[in-house]
Amino acid sequence: MDILIEGLTKNYGFQKAVDDISFKVNTGEILGFLGPNGAGKTTTMKMIMGYLDIDEGDIQVGGRSVKGGERDNSTFGYLPEHNPLYLDMPVIDYLEFCAALQKVPKDKIDHQIKRMVKLCGLDEEKHKKIGELSKGYRQRVGLAQAMIHDPKVLILDEPTTGLDPNQIVEIRELIKQLGKEKTVILSTHILPEVEATCDRILIINKGKIVADGTADTLRKQAQGQQVLQVRIEAPGADMVYEALQQLSTVNQVDVLDRDALRFEIQSVGDRKSNAHIFNLCVNNGWILTEMIPFETKLEDIFREVTLN
Amino acid sequence: MNPILIIARRELGSFFDSLVAYIMLIAFLGFSGFFTWLFGGDIFFRKEASLQVFFGVAFWTLFFFIPAITMRQVAEEKKTGTIEMLLTKSITNRQLVLGKWLACFLLVCIALAFTLPYYFTVAGLGDIDHGATICGYLGLLLMSAVYVSIGIFASSLTNNQIVAFLLALIVGIFFHFLFDVVASDSSGMVGELASTLSLSTHFESISRGVIDSKDLIYFVSLTLFGLLMAEFMISKRK
Numbered sequence: 001m002d003i004l005i006e007g008l009t010k011n012y013g014f015q016k017a018v019d020d021i022s023f024k025v026n027t028g029e030i031l032g033f034l035g036p037n038g039a040g041k042t043t044t045m046k047m048i049m050g051y052l053d054i055d056e057g058d059i060q061v062g063g064r065s066v067k068g069g070e071r072d073n074s075t076f077g078y079l080p081e082h083n084p085l086y087l088d089m090p091v092i093d094y095l096e097f098c099a100a101l102q103k104v105p106k107d108k109i110d111h112q113i114k115r116m117v118k119l120c121g122l123d124e125e126k127h128k129k130i131g132e133l134s135k136g137y138r139q140r141v142g143l144a145q146a147m148i149h150d151p152k153v154l155i156l157d158e159p160t161t162g163l164d165p166n167q168i169v170e171i172r173e174l175i176k177q178l179g180k181e182k183t184v185i186l187s188t189h190i191l192p193e194v195e196a197t198c199d200r201i202l203i204i205n206k207g208k209i210v211a212d213g214t215a216d217t218l219r220k221q222a223q224g225q226q227v228l229q230v231r232i233e234a235p236g237a238d239m240v241y242e243a244l245q246q247l248s249t250v251n252q253v254d255v256l257d258r259d260a261l262r263f264e265i266q267s268v269g270d271r272k273s274n275a276h277i278f279n280l281c282v283n284n285g286w287i288l289t290e291m292i293p294f295e296t297k298l299e300d301i302f303r304e305v306t307l308n
Numbered sequence: 309m310n311p312i313l314i315i316a317r318r319e320l321g322s323f324f325d326s327l328v329a330y331i332m333l334i335a336f337l338g339f340s341g342f343f344t345w346l347f348g349g350d351i352f353f354r355k356e357a358s359l360q361v362f363f364g365v366a367f368w369t370l371f372f373f374i375p376a377i378t379m380r381q382v383a384e385e386k387k388t389g390t391i392e393m394l395l396t397k398s399i400t401n402r403q404l405v406l407g408k409w410l411a412c413f414l415l416v417c418i419a420l421a422f423t424l425p426y427y428f429t430v431a432g433l434g435d436i437d438h439g440a441t442i443c444g445y446l447g448l449l450l451m452s453a454v455y456v457s458i459g460i461f462a463s464s465l466t467n468n469q470i471v472a473f474l475l476a477l478i479v480g481i482f483f484h485f486l487f488d489v490v491a492s493d494s495s496g497m498v499g500e501l502a503s504t505l506s507l508s509t510h511f512e513s514i515s516r517g518v519i520d521s522k523d524l525i526y527f528v529s530l531t532l533f534g535l536l537m538a539e540f541m542i543s544k545r546k
Contacts, residue, residue: 051392051395052545072398074397078396084391089322102398106309
């Protein structure tokens, strides 16, 4: 089910929490929702879930507007921010309660609970009360309740907070696997996470979209010229330095380490210097021991688009 | 299953999982039993087999106990944020309020069911007026329906349980007591109005054994009003 958001706006008093944002998420796509604290991520998700009213604009899920009384919440799986749970309920009872509320047929509830317990790794904890679980396990219960009715759309507000690195990898895999047939929007502060999980990244700041695209396209936009770090085994640093500067594709050469003969090479415009450097070394009988493309990190892009 | 029943079942389960239900049952039965049978003891001195004394006691004990069971209903959900989890599932605000009301009302019904032995005991002592006794119980149930509804409305106004408890008592005291005082002290329009609004007036007329449609309409409409207000408060989010 596609999600189509058009001109979505939400005001809190004079403050615009979400300011005229529009985007589309296709079926089978995992959208990573990024932004600094208070950017409007949670507000947008709450509006998609119908928990907050929409001030202006519209949200359509599968071609139907979420406004008005005709919305069907069982199409959605939602993990709210801070993952609120009934701490006095045992895991199994809680999942049963959620499944019943989401209209899972009675004869399928047991099967679904078993599936989610297995999928979210809750087997050893399933009879404990939720209040007795550690934060990571509570997070798993939150995910399990969101997915118990096999929803077509998953909205996850910071799904991996509080998990240990192993759990994070497991949950990411789980989301990726589920994301193949569902439409997923997840928000996070953890940048490597979006790269690892999401097909597309949307960065919002102060209620506005400031970047939209795959990790690669965002990188390309931010990067500009190609930057390479090379290390060459040759008789002398000066000789190599001069030869590199003579190359037609090279704009600028910096010496990083004179003794180890490591250089940073910036290419001209959108041209690449890899082949030229390789050929230069072959012709002179030098040994090229390292060639590392310097990548703009997502962190840098994030800082660039959200700090001004 | 209907979402109202799913909510009611969870809430009722939660009463019995925590100590709330047991404390409520023990305290209610303790107080009303003590004041009906031991202290004052006028149930034995009325020279008729009647539960009027018990109805008078329960009229007050329920007034205090119902806010204690309704106070956490919405306030706690708001405080812990679980209300967001609930309302983004396939359930309407109305179903949520009705589910919560039903759970609290059923707990009161259970408490009243435990007083049925009083009825059988007194019936064994003499010639009891069955109609009047049934009407007395009906009056207590109708009164409870109103106070549960007011309690849930009070709980939906705040995320603090103590505030919810006190609010329910303050709103309740008007219907329970103050309107009656005003009605007996003033005449004309004001007195008439206060007398119509006073819950105790309607309760007394039912527990005397007279079921008047006017009284029924009063209890039902007050209950519905409380529920609608609670629903409105829940639907009002930022």
